[in-house]
Amino acid sequence: MKASGANIFSLIYEQWQKFSTTGNYRDCAVRSQILASWIRCHNAGVDPGDMRLHRALTDINLKKLLRNKEKLICIAKPFMANLYKFVQGSGFVVVLTDEQGYIMEVFSDDDSLQNSITKNFFQGASWREEEAGTNAIGTALEIGEPIQVSGAEHYCQKHHCLTCSAAPLFDSKGKIIGILNMSGASQASHLHTLGMVVAAAEAIMAQMSIQQKNCELAIVNNRLTNFFNTVSDGVVIVDKDNRIIQMNPAAQKIFDKSEQQVLGIFINDLFEKEGASLKQLLATNEPYTDVEIEGTCSCLASREPIINEQDGIIGGIILLRPIKRVKNLVNCYSGNYATFCFSDIVGDSVQIREVIHIARQAAVTRSNVLIQGESGTGKEMFVQAIHNSSTSQNGPFIALNCGAIPRELIDSELFGYDDGAFTGAKRGGKPGKFELASGGTLFLDEIGDMPLEEQTALLRVIQERKVARIGSDKMIPVNVRLICATNKNLSQEVERGTFRHDLFYRLNVLSILLPPLRHHIEDLPLLFKYFLEKLSRDRNCKFTVESTVVDCLMQYAWPGNIRELQNVVERAVSLAQDGVITLRQLPPEFYSTPSQALPVGKTLPLSIVGSREQRKKIAHDAEKNKIIQLLNIYGGNVSQVARVLEVSRKTLYNKIRLYTIQN
Numbered sequence: 001m002k003a004s005g006a007n008i009f010s011l012i013y014e015q016w017q018k019f020s021t022t023g024n025y026r027d028c029a030v031r032s033q034i035l036a037s038w039i040r041c042h043n044a045g046v047d048p049g050d051m052r053l054h055r056a057l058t059d060i061n062l063k064k065l066l067r068n069k070e071k072l073i074c075i076a077k078p079f080m081a082n083l084y085k086f087v088q089g090s091g092f093v094v095v096l097t098d099e100q101g102y103i104m105e106v107f108s109d110d111d112s113l114q115n116s117i118t119k120n121f122f123q124g125a126s127w128r129e130e131e132a133g134t135n136a137i138g139t140a141l142e143i144g145e146p147i148q149v150s151g152a153e154h155y156c157q158k159h160h161c162l163t164c165s166a167a168p169l170f171d172s173k174g175k176i177i178g179i180l181n182m183s184g185a186s187q188a189s190h191l192h193t194l195g196m197v198v199a200a201a202e203a204i205m206a207q208m209s210i211q212q213k214n215c216e217l218a219i220v221n222n223r224l225t226n227f228f229n230t231v232s233d234g235v236v237i238v239d240k241d242n243r244i245i246q247m248n249p250a251a252q253k254i255f256d257k258s259e260q261q262v263l264g265i266f267i268n269d270l271f272e273k274e275g276a277s278l279k280q281l282l283a284t285n286e287p288y289t290d291v292e293i294e295g296t297c298s299c300l301a302s303r304e305p306i307i308n309e310q311d312g313i314i315g316g317i318i319l320l321r322p323i324k325r326v327k328n329l330v331n332c333y334s335g336n337y338a339t340f341c342f343s344d345i346v347g348d349s350v351q352i353r354e355v356i357h358i359a360r361q362a363a364v365t366r367s368n369v370l371i372q373g374e375s376g377t378g379k380e381m382f383v384q385a386i387h388n389s390s391t392s393q394n395g396p397f398i399a400l401n402c403g404a405i406p407r408e409l410i411d412s413e414l415f416g417y418d419d420g421a422f423t424g425a426k427r428g429g430k431p432g433k434f435e436l437a438s439g440g441t442l443f444l445d446e447i448g449d450m451p452l453e454e455q456t457a458l459l460r461v462i463q464e465r466k467v468a469r470i471g472s473d474k475m476i477p478v479n480v481r482l483i484c485a486t487n488k489n490l491s492q493e494v495e496r497g498t499f500r501h502d503l504f505y506r507l508n509v510l511s512i513l514l515p516p517l518r519h520h521i522e523d524l525p526l527l528f529k530y531f532l533e534k535l536s537r538d539r540n541c542k543f544t545v546e547s548t549v550v551d552c553l554m555q556y557a558w559p560g561n562i563r564e565l566q567n568v569v570e571r572a573v574s575l576a577q578d579g580v581i582t583l584r585q586l587p588p589e590f591y592s593t594p595s596q597a598l599p600v601g602k603t604l605p606l607s608i609v610g611s612r613e614q615r616k617k618i619a620h621d622a623e624k625n626k627i628i629q630l631l632n633i634y635g636g637n638v639s640q641v642a643r644v645l646e647v648s649r650k651t652l653y654n655k656i657r658l659y660t661i662q663n
Contacts, residue, residue, distance in 0.1 A: 009186075013152040013160070020048040020155075033143060034153045037134040040142065041155040046133045051158050055131055057102055057124035065124075069098055072169070072178055073105055075211065076204045080107050083182065083200045092184035093121045099176050101128035101138055117161050117185055127181075132156060136164030137181045144168055144176060146198045150189040163189035167201035172212060180204065234299070234320035237306075240285070240313060242267045254299065254320055267318065285313045290321075338397035338441070340384040346530045349520035355382070355512060362510045363389035368462070370447075370507045371485040373514030376563030379485040380445065382512065387441040392481045395440025398433050402454075403446035410454045412470055415461070421471025434467045438478045447507065448488035448499060459503045482507070517558040517565065525550055527562060531569040532581075543573060545581045548633050552583055555626070556590055583633075588646060624659040627652070631661070 015030050016038075023042050028035055041048075057065065066073065076096050084094045084107035093108035103125045112118040120132070129138035133155030140147050146167035152160050166181040180201045182193060228235060234251030238244055243266055247259045255262065255270055262270065290300040299320045306315040342356055362369050363386045371379045380399070387397050405413055412421075416432030433442055444450075450458070461467050462482065466475040484507050493499035517524065528550060536542055549572070558564055572585040627641065634640040642652045655661075 009151050016048075016152040016155075020157075030153065033139065033147060034134060034149070037129060037139045037142065038155055041129055041133045044130050046130065046155060048133065048156055050156060054120045054125040054127065056122070056126065062102075062124040065098060065102060066104060069104055069178070072096075072208070075207050076169075076178070076180065077105060079200045079204050079207075080105065080180070083107075083196060086196065087182065087184065090184060090188065091115060091117065092182055092188070093118050095121055095137075095181045095183070097127060097137055097179045097181065099141070099178060100126075101131070101141055101179070102126055104178075118183065120159075121183065129155075133159070135159060135162075136166035136183070137179050140166040140168050140179050140181075141176065146194060146201070148189075148191070148194040151186040161186055163193070165194040165197045167194075167198045169201055169205055169208075172209065234322075236267065236318040236320065237315065238267050238318065239315045242285075242316070245315070251320055254322060285316060338384040338387045338393075340381045341388050342385045345378070345381060345385060346526050347520065347523040348526060349523045351515045351520040352523060355514060358510075358512055359386055360389065362386055362512065364391075365510065366391070366481055367509040368481075368507050369483045369510045369512065370490070371483065371512045371514065372490065373485075373487065374516045374561055375487045376561035377514040377516060378562050379487075379514060380443070382514065383441075383443045383483050383485060386483060387443075387481070390441070390481060392440045396437050397441050397443070398437035399443040399445060400433050401445045403449035407451050407454075410450065411457065414454070414458065415467050415469055417470035418472040421469070429469065429471075432467065432469065434461060434478045434480055435476060437480045439480075441481045441483060444482070444484045446486060447484040448486035448490055448493055452498070452500065455500045455503050459500065459506060462503075462506050517561045521554060521558075524554055524565065527565055528553065528569060531566050532573070535570060535573045539573070541579060543576055543579050543581055546583070548583055549581055549586070552586065552590065552629075555629070583644060620659070623655070624661065627655060627659065628661060 012030060015028050019025060019028055019038055019042070025035055025039055028038075030038075056062075073096065080094045080096060084092075087094070089109060091109060091112075093106060093112055095103050095107075096105040097103050103121060103123055106112070106121055106123060108118060108121065109115075113122055120127075126132065127135055127137035129135070129142060132138055134149060135154055135156075136147055136149045139149060146165075148163070148165045150163040154160055154162060154164075162183050163186045164181060164183040166179050168176045169178040169180060171177050180197055182197050228246075228248050231248065232250055234254045235248040236244055236251050237246040243264055244262050245264075247255075247262055252258055257270075285305050287302075287304050289302045291302070299322045302319045302321075304317050304319075305313045306317060308314045342360060345352070345356060347353075347356075359382050369383075369386060371382055373379055383399075384397065387393060400413060402410065412430070412432065414432050414434060416430050416435055418429045421429070461478070464475075465478060465480075467478050468475050490499055490504050490508070494501045494504050517527075528545075532543060532545070553565070553568070560567070568587060571587060572581045575585040627645075630641040630644055631638075634644075638649055638652055638656075642649045645652065647655075
C-alpha cells in the first residue's frame with residue numbers, strides 16, 4: 001500500500017511539474033476538481049515556486065474580523081477541540097476560516113508555527129487560491145463542497161508536504177460563512193480525515209441552526225408576552241383540568257385579583273354567583289364564542305382549546321371581553337349612548353307612575369314600542385330606560401332622527417350602502433343603522449316625519465327582519481328591537497294619508513302616551529329641584545330659591561314641557577345674584593304673555609279651544625289672577641309689580657281699575 005501511495009504521489013507530481021512548467025492541461029491525469037483549481041491559479045498568476053509566508057491581515061483588521069465572527073467562533077470552538085483530540089501530538093492543525101479564507105481560530109501543537117509543514121497556519125493568514133494556490137480551504141471556498149488536497153495536488157510546491165481536508169460552513173440561506181479544515185503531513189493522508197471534518201462541520205451548522213431557532217423562538221416569545229400583557233381583552237390560560245396557570249393584567253383587572261391569588265384554582269370558581277349551566281360551559285374543553293357572563297364580571301367569554309399532537313387537549317385559552325367596552329365601542333362608532341334608566345325619571349304623579357309602569361312592562365318584551373307625546377316630554381329618556389331594562393341592554397343602542405335627515409339620505413342611513421353604490425359613497429361601503437343596532441335597540445325619533453316611500457322600505461325590513469344595503473342584493477339578517485317616537489298624532493296622520501296604516505299597526509304594538517307637564521304639574525317642584533341640584537353639582541356652587549319662584553312656575557302653561565322647564569332653571573341659575581334665585585331671573589314671557597299664565601290651582605287642557613270671546617276671557621282671567629298674585633307677593637307695591645310685568649305704572653293702574661282689583 002505504501003508503494004502504491006508513493007507511485008500515486010509520484011504520478012501526481014509529474015503531472016504537476018508538467019502543468020506548472022508548460023501550463024498545458026491536456027491529457028493531465030489528475031482529479032477534475034484539482035485540475036480546474038490549477039487552471040484558476042495559473043490564470044490568476046499564482047507562482048507555484050513561491051516559498052514566502054502567506055499574506056496576513058493587519059492587527060486592526062484581524063481584531064475587526066474576530067469581533068464580527070465572534071458568534072461563529074464561539075459555536076465552532078468546542079467542536080474544533082473535540083476534533084483536535086483525535087490528532088493531538090501528530091503535527092496536525094485544526095483551523096477555522098471566514099468566507100474569505102482568513103484563519104480565525106487554530107488548534108495545534110505548540111511547535112506548529114516553527115514546524116515548516118504547518119508554519120503558514122496562523123491567525124489572519126490568507127488561504128485563498130489567489131494567495132496560496134490550490135489547497136483544501138481555498139478550493140472548498142471556490143467549489144462550495146468538502147475536499148481533500150494532498151501532496152503535489154497543491155499548486156504551490158511549498159505545500160506538497162501537506163494533506164488538507166476542508167468542509168464549508170453554510171448559514172440558513174445556503175451562503176458560505178466559513179471553512180473548517182484539518183491539515184498535517186502528507187504521508188499521514190487518509191480519507192477518514194475528510195469524513196471527520198465533514199461530520200464536525202455538520203455538527204457546527206446544526207448547533208448554529210439550533211441557536212438561530214432559539215433566537216427566533218425568543219423573539220416570538222417576547223412578542224407574545226408583550227401582546228399577552230398589553231392586549232385590552234382579558235386572557236386566562238388553563239391546563240387540561242381547567243386550573244388557571246396564567247392570567248394577563250387585563251384579566252386581573254376584570255376579576256380584581258392578582259395572578260398569585262388565582263393560580264391553581266379552577267376557572268369556574270371565579271364565577272361563584274353564576275348558574276350551573278354557565279359553570280359547566282366554562283369548565284368544558286369545547287370551544288365557544290362570545291358567551292355572555294353577568295354577575296362577577298360582565299363580559300363576553302370565548303374559549304379555544306390548546307391541542308398537543310401526542311396528548312390531545314392539554315389546556316385552553318379563555319378570552320374575556322368586558323361588555324361595557326363592547327357597548328362603548330359600538331356607541332363610539334355610532335355616536336349614541338343609552339345612559340338613562342327608569343330610576344332617573346323624576347315624577348311622583350299618578351300619570352307618570354302609570355306611564356313608567358307601562359314602559360317597564362314594554363321593556364321585558366321584544367315587541368315594537370311607539371311613544372307619543374308633545375316635544376319636551378322626555379320621550380328619548382323613556383326609550384333609553386326601556387333599552388337599559390330589556391334583554392337587549394348589553395347590545396348596541398342606535399338612534400336616528402327621521403326628521404333631521406334629508407329625504408335622499410334616509411335610505412343610506414337606515415340600510416347602509418356598498419362600495420361604489422353612488423357618487424360620493426364611502427370607499428368600502430358603510431353599514432346602516434339596522435346593521436349597527438343588530439342585537440340591540442334601534443330608536444327612530446320623529447317617525448311621523450318619515451317620507452312615504454321610506455315607510456315602505458322600513459315596513460319590508462320589519463316584516464322580513466333582513467336588510468339589503470344600497471347597491472347590494474345580499475340580504476343581511478338583523479335582530480333589532482324597534483322603538484319609535486313622535487310628537488304627532490299618528491292616527492290622524494294615517495287618516496290624512498301621510499302615514500302608512502300598515503306601518504302604523506306594525507309600530508303600534510305597545511303604545512305609550514307621555515303626558516305634557518301641564519297635566520302633571522304637581523311634579524314640577526320635584527323636577528325643579530332635580531335640575532337645580534344637577535346644575536349646582538356641575539357648577540360647584542349652591543343656590544337658594546325664593547318660595548314665590550316655584551309658586552309662579554306652577555301657574556305657567558309650559559308649552560315646551562320639561563325641556564322648557566330645564567331651560568328656565570338653567571337661565572335662572574345663570575342670572576342668579578349671590579346664589580339667590582328670585583322672580584327676576586325668570587323669563588319675561590312668564591308675565592308678558594297672559595295667555596301662557598294659569599289660574600292658581602288649575603291647568604289648561606291639552607289645547608285651548610272655543611270661540612274668540614272664550615279665549616279672550618281666559619286670557620283676561622289669567623292676567624287678573626297674575627296681577628292679584630304679584631300684588632300679594634310684593635305687599636301691594638305697584639311700582640315693583642309693574643317692573644316685573646314690564647309695563648308702566650299707569651298701564652298697571654288702568655288694568656287694576658279694569659279688573660276691579662282691590663289693592
